[in-house]
Amino acid sequence: MTGAGGQLGRALVEEFGDDEVVALTRAEWDVANPSPLVEAPDLVLHTAAWTNVDGAEDDPQGAAAVNVGGTANAAALGAPLVYYSTDYVFDGRKGAPYVESDSPNPLSAYGRSKLHGEAAAGDRAWIARTSWSFGETGRNFLLTMLRLGEERDEVAVVDDQRGCPTYVRHLAAATRELVELPFGIWHLAAAGDCTWADFADAIFEEAGLACRVRRISSGELGARAPRPACSVLRSERADAPSLPHWREGLRACLDRLGS
Numbered sequence: 517m518t519g520a521g522g523q524l525g526r527a528l529v530e531e532f533g534d535d536e537v538v539a540l541t542r543a544e545w546d547v548a549n550p551s552p553l554v555e556a557p558d559l560v561l562h563t564a565a566w567t568n569v570d571g572a573e574d575d576p577q578g579a580a581a582v583n584v585g586g587t588a589n590a591a592a593l594g595a596p597l598v599y600y601s602t603d604y605v606f607d608g609r610k611g612a613p614y615v616e617s618d619s620p621n622p623l624s625a626y627g628r629s630k631l632h633g634e635a636a637a638g639d640r641a642w643i644a645r646t647s648w649s650f651g652e653t654g655r656n657f658l659l660t661m662l663r664l665g666e667e668r669d670e671v672a673v674v675d676d677q678r679g680c681p682t683y684v685r686h687l688a689a690a691t692r693e694l695v696e697l698p699f700g701i702w703h704l705a706a707a708g709d710c711t712w713a714d715f716a717d718a719i720f721e722e723a724g725l726a727c728r729v730r731r732i733s734s735g736e737l738g739a740r741a742p743r744p745a746c747s748v749l750r751s752e753r754a755d756a757p758s759l760p761h762w763r764e765g766l767r768a769c770l771d772r773l774g775s
Contacts, residue, residue, distance in 0.1 A: 518547050518590055519564030523654035524600065524684045528561050531688035547586030551593055559695060560597045562590040562637075565630075569604070570740035572626035583629035587636040596699070598691060599637040602630045603647035603679055603705070608744025613709075615752040616645075616701045624741040634701070642694050643701040644687075647749055648715075650765075651684035652772050661716050662773075665725035675713035675731035678746045680705035683765025690757035697755060705749040706762035718763060722770055 517532075519525045520539035529539050538557065545552055547564045565583055566572060572579035591597055604627035605620040622628045634643050650658040658681075664671045682705050690704045710718070713731045720727050734743060759765075 517561040517563065518545060518586075519562070520544075522563055523651035523656060524649060524687065525561075525563045526653055527651060527684040527688040528563065528691065531685070531692055532561070547589050548581045550589055553593065556594045558595060560590050560593055560595050561691065562587060562597055562599050564590075565600065565633075566626070569624060569626040569743070572629060573624065573740045576625040576629070579625055579629040580632065583626075583633040584636050587633040591636060591638045591641065595640075596695070597637050597641040598695065599633060599641050599643050601634050601643050601645040602627065603645060603747035603749050604744060605631045605634070605645065606744055606747050608677075608746045611746065613748040613750040614703070615750055616703055617752060623744060626741060640699055642697070642699055644691065644694060644704050645701065645749055646682050646687055646703075647679045647705045647747060648681040649684050649687065650681055650769060652769060657681070657712065657715065658719055658766070658769060661719045662723060662725075665720050665723065665727035668727055670728040670730055671716065672730045672732045672736070673713040673716045674734050674737050675711045676733050676745060677743050678709055678711050678748060679744075680707075680709050680748055681715050681762040681765065682706040682759065683762070683769055685768065686759045686765050690759055693757040697757075702753065702756055703749040703751040704757060704759060706759045706765055708761045708763065709748045710762065715762075715766075718766055722766055 517539045521541035566579040607621040650656040716729045
């Protein structure tokens with residue numbers, strides 16, 4: 517496993533805890549460099565990635581070195597590979613949920629690097645596209661909102677981007693099912709969809725915080741990288757693993773944080 521120190525990596529370590537797992541953090545393997553492993557594994561769960569969407573606009577080569585070159589290095593181990601991709605490979609203009617057969621058209625340097633990473637994963641790979649990941653650790657929207665909700669009476673959140681907030685532990689459980697299925701592209705995202713502002717409202721409601729959400733446009737936020745307006749992911753594959761509703765994931769995550 518690459519990226520074992522990240523939020524998804526930690527969830528996968530727990531999910532696959534009964535197996536013999538070699539969990540490598542960035543300090544143990546910076547995937548922009550060749551693998552330090554001597555023996556080939558039976559399976560590679562490749563979670564290491566450049567995830568700074570706005571930062572990739574300023575350093576597209578750096579993002580590509582990790583998301584494309586790093587994936588090629590993981591694939592070079594010669595084992596079947598799970599590559600985690602993103603809803604940002606789409607432009608958001610479809611006006612309906614995206615399925616596996618839809619043509620990608622990323623708007624950002626980050627999205628392009630993840631799409632090229634899909635190709636770098638090779639033929640013996642499961643391409644797991646997911647969206648808006650959150651969990652108890654790392655940097656994510658949920659943890660940011662909890663912190664701001666404690667500090668402020670109001671936060672401004674964009675209300676013109678729609679997607680599927682996906683709890684990493686639900687994604688990890690779906691990964692265990694995925695590796696029993698054929699190689700190829702699979703959309704693995706939470707059931708239901710919402711805007712970022714809707715998600716923030718739900719976080720404050722479930723956490724019992726009195727903070728208000730002021731709904732703004734993406735233009736008002738002024739983020740460096742463009743984001744798709746609607747990047748809801750659904751699967752057209754009958755045997756695709758199904759994930760619980762994003763609200764159920766939110767409650768499960770808050771319960772773990774509370775405990």
